[in-house]
Amino acid sequence: MTTDGTAVSTGRGILGYGAYLPYRRLDRKTIAAVAGTGGGKGTRTVASFDEDTTTLAVEAARNTLRATPGADPRALLFATVAPAYTDRTNATAIHAALRLDGSVPAMDAGGSVRSAAGLLRLALTGADSALVVGADIRVGLPGSPDEAAGGDGASALLVGGPADGPVLAEYLGGGAATAEFVDRWRTPGDVRSKLWEEKFGENNYLAAGRRAWTDALKATGLTAEQVDHAVVAGLHGRAVAGLGRRLGLREGALGDDLSGTVGNTGAAHPGLLLAATLETAAPGAVIALVVLSDGADVFLFRAGDALAAYRPTRTVAEQIAGGAPLPYGKYLAWRGLLPVEPPRRPEPARTSSSAAVRSVDWKYGFVGARDRESGAVHLPPQRVSMTGGNVDDMEPVPTADVLGTVKTFTVDRMAYSPSPPVVFAVVDFDNGGRLPIELTDMDASEVAIGDRVEPTFRRLGTADGIHNYFWKARPVRTARAAEEA
């Protein structure tokens, strides 16, 4: 075991934060009736059939950037344990959906929850601003503890220094303990992880956690009593709970690990817990983030005055409150664990890579075109206007953050979909454009003319192993409805 207590006083820290929890919830009580075992109390979040870790990451990152005026990350760092692709980088699709400049590097760190903590550490101790994104979809075999304890979600932290914007929470320093012990393992391609005897992992994590914690306090000159909020993330539930009790914190300082409502979101969880903490912390508060994964990582922050004025696009709390139930059978089908009869229609053809490159601003960025002469908005962008005769007299119209209204709609019970029926609407966007677009995160009976909807980045499907990312629309349900009022 090695350890490294580090103190820094660069003034760097968290400039912005955001989280994304998918709309659907699985009630753990419903598991045992089908699987014969497993389940438990509470709910877990479930990524929709049209979401993967890349799209979850986009939503969390959008929430973060929208809430952080002037955000200009100079790097995009993405961690997941369930990458949509291997060999190629997933962060590039996130980069494209966020419309970051081509000069901004984007990279993945995959394979373990520790990658998320590692990227955060790199960003906090680095020089440039960076958007650190974590996303996961946690799966286990039906009835398994991982299935019930897991959760799906994403988090994004914008990290930088005072020159990059107001620092919401300054990084004071931290500690790390790296330890090699095989308590959980999954070979690439497997759905399920396997676990060693639980007490073995717990002992190792408690030792690593205590050591990193001690070093972090020593490095920052803080005592455990001075920590106002602490959260612990990690896939070993007993170790997470056990370490929390042993940190020597004041009564009430240990934050909810969200296992009862969200579940453990793997690589997203450290950022998610930190975001949830920042939502309620007062300026001046000392915040500790502990991550138990193949050792331990501890990060200590002090909330700054700017935190009081920061308004998350959607708080973790309201996203937890805002979901809707999903039957267990549908959950299994969405995760590919219950093969169901596909629609008797031809599967969509694979996306053309060259065509996708030509339309990257539209496909990933949802950028239309406005005729400079007539003002007519074209979704997708056109070179020749539908009004007037001008060629190439268009300006870009970013539409990803524009709300729209349902003008007419249909429910297609025959179209190919990974989860029929397809709910589809003609949507007029507030910027003047119209697009017939698939709706998501809703039941087919809900849709009505006049509904307000907002774009959301989704995976339309996969053909020949090529994921087809594009935008759908979902009902406006949360903070943005209030924003409108």
Next chain:
Amino acid sequence: MGSHGIKDRVAIIGMGCTPFVEHWDRGTDDLLIEATAEAFADAGVRKEQVDAYWLGTAQSGMSGLTLAKPLQLQGKPVTRVENMCATGSDALRQAAYAVASGAYDVAMAVGVEKVKDGGFQGLNAFPIPGDGTARTLTAAAMFSMVVPAYGEKYGVSEGEMREVLSHIAAKNHYNGARNPRAQFRKEIAAEKISAMPKLAGQLGVFDCAGVADGAAAAIVVRAEDAHLYTDKPLYIKALSLVAGNGSGVIDPEYDYTTFREIAACAEDAYRQAGITDPREELAMAEVHDCFTPTELVLMEDLRFADRGTAWKDVLAGAFDLDGRLPVNPDGGLKSFGHPVGASGLRMMFEAWLQLRGAAPAERRIPADGRRLALTHNLGGYPGDMVSFISILGSELG
């Protein structure tokens, strides 16, 4: 410049049409041979006497070889035509224009589609490589969006809309039941149609055209030569085609209660034919009833009814077999099914039978002196379609 048409310059002298059914036992070649053989026999023409061929098929074959090989054509020009659901009609348009130009004396248009070998329900388009952002709904779903839009704009309740759509389907099934070449030959009560479970929007299975294999063919010559072949030619009065710019899909002004391309196509066709009051001058119309709401909107776009009133005319029976203007007397796409490349020529085949008095008595349109028929196809979706209209007549002038 202008769309002048070729009124009375070209005549149809023979036609053929296979039954439109699920031809499990017959391939594209068989269907082509059957439809063309009937047309050759009808006109009293051998394949060697036809100077040029146009073959319409959306996806049952590539190039003119699709026709040249099964017919064993020797040294003939054969052009393959594709224009979505207007494919067969556009083949006829090419053949007619070629004859009108003087380039050929005798030309043949053939339409064929082998739909049922795909192994799926419904029609399925060729996958064209793209960026993956194009919508992938069924046509039924796209056309279903007309229903709430029309109802809302004209104050027609959901129940009334249902009654109107069921009347259209029941009428076409009634007509198809009297047509031995139609796929579905059973009358279906409007109440039963209304009660079907919904597949897309408010549309049930009986609101959708059938799916079938089939072929149809027509032989055309200069009008002045027509009587060398037949005593009862059919003269081409107008052929109009409009390919839309797709703006309806992205234009917030578009309201899903009309098809702009068809309204424009109708204006052009009526001008070519010299028609001013279609509902009085036309004896019948074969229209593209791919879905019941489509036929409703068509009645207004083709000016068979004033805007917002077609639903009342439908309920009053104005377009029934014995109505003011019979629409789809052969049973339409509803009863025939829709072998894409063949449908337009199948419609003309009904005009061929009716205007020449050859339609069987049980579905004959009223003999009231009117001598003009209209056929219409659309391909695509509301807001994004091609439209074709022909006007045919049994007399010159």
